[in-house]
Amino acid sequence: MRFKFIVFVLLQALLLIGIIAYRDHWVSTGERIILKTVPVDPRDIFRGDYVRLDYEITNLDLDKLSFKEKFSVNEKIFVKLLKSDDSTYRPVSVSKEIPSEGTFIQGRVRYYMPVALRWEISLKDDTGNIHTLIPRWNPNIKKGERLTFCLGRMNTIQNYYKDDAQYKPQCSTKTLAGIIEDTKEFKLRQAVVEYGIESYFVEEGQGRKIETARNAQELRVEVSLRKDGKGIITGLILDGNLLLR
């Protein structure tokens, strides 16, 4: 029995070492790319000692990427990426089969929505400039209203209120006031994709700090890609500074 016990305990230790060796090999041999993150719905932030990361490539507009087929849930998806001027990688096309060349990342479709809605609001500020704001849910805003918006990165609306409102939420980010010029609604075919790089683990209590920064500033993630396109996070870059590795 002693022999068997030692064998199985050593096998457990070997399993742990195996996971480490496998991941380390992946990190050191994969192709390094940098991805832009997007703000996550503030209702969903900080759920533990990790940061939840969403990327530009998380919500894919399939029409824009001129992909005609449907996806089913949990189906593999390959997103071809191209380096843009700011050295981050952007999606250029998607496929169900592994691409033969180029840089691509592999994920799984979590949701496929044949009809998804997106909105855009044109706001004229007090100096007469027009701004395009992006609400993340149906805004229920009328033309000609005067409103103050709390804005996150890339003009996403975090919150808004009327000037005469009884309750005015505090903005932790920049604010913008003005009159609504126009509201637009777009229909799109959307695939929500999970790549396995959506969590970044940090020390207890650090998560919220980074998540706030993520929603207000420019947060980029360094990812190492395996040959089959599977990614693993290797670093976090906040406003150009390497934050964690």
Added chain:
Amino acid sequence: MSSDKDKFSFYRKLTKEIDIWLRENLITSDQKENILNRYASLKEADEKAGPGKLITTISVLGALLVGIGVILFVASNWSEIPRWEKLFIIFSSMLFSYGLGFYLCYEKQNFPKVGSSLILLGALIFGAGIFLIAQIYHISVHYPNGPLMWGLAVLPLAYVLRMKTLLTLAIIDILIWLGMESSYWLHASAFGSIMPFVMLYFMAGIALWSTGIMHKGFRHLKEISGPYVVTGALIAMSAGYVLTFDVFYSKLGSDTLFIFYSGAAALFTVSFIFNLFAKDRDKAWLPETVFLLIIMTAVFFLTVLYVPEKTAYSGFRYGQPHSMITICSNIVFALWIIGMIYLGYVRRYTAYINIGLLFFILDVFARYFDVFWRLLPRSLFFIIGGLMLILGSVVLEKKRRRILASFKIKEAD
């Protein structure tokens, strides 16, 4: 260990029995004293040693606390500890705990209970290690492979050592994996419906239960059949309990999870076939096995094929007539509970009695407050059910009296 237990229970039986011998003039009171004096040291040891179960419970709880402490220590000192030191802490504490546990339990054999708790602690630290490594490499929170690897790696150790705690840990790990993996598959296609998962766990529970019965059938596996039977019965009955409610207005299963349903059914089939060839058998094994087969088949077909009638759900429907299927599932569940308790008494297996009684109470409670039964003659239901139980007990008591009487006749002979 177990020899001590046997000695103590022998002593307790002896003290009861010896009074009968005295009454029947088999021995004199002097002889009684002499016999009891012979075992005086055992009496003292029994009184002073305290219950062994208590020690097991305390040391298992201790192992759990230390395990959680190790996880918290590493998690809360995340950035201060370099990566290799984190891994060193995990590896060294795991191997130390396993090693010391094995030494105390099997080599020296002087602290078997504490030793086996330390082995459990080793297995817990191993699991913590899997998740800490996953964190170091930022593997997503959704990481069903974690519990699966944990469970599968602990399972052989549980068999080698014949340790029930390790086996329970492995079973729980694998059940957690099942939930995580299947919910990953079903993520978006069945919003808000938990029934596909209930049905999956129902089948998994029956399969575990049947695996436990299979273990009972083979002498060298009998020792570790308990965790399978108890977890299986608890899960299957919990799922069965859900089916006694008004859940038949929509499809029960999900096509996406078909592969999981088939897996559970396959595990059940394998264990069922092995059961047929088992050597050692409990009392009343046949009704139990056949019942499990019927339930498994019914659940599988309900899951895969059941389509509700269109009229079965019409929005808000307090007091609408019940579908036959809900009534059937209630009757089956009630019989199941009674069968459990009966088997428990026949085999002197307290776990069955406790599980049966637990669900009896839950079922009575639920039916009493069940709003959908409002218009049904609820009082009649309870009265008929109660009368049946009383009549049943009359029959049982008669039978018991007959058996006892026949014993007395034999004794008189």
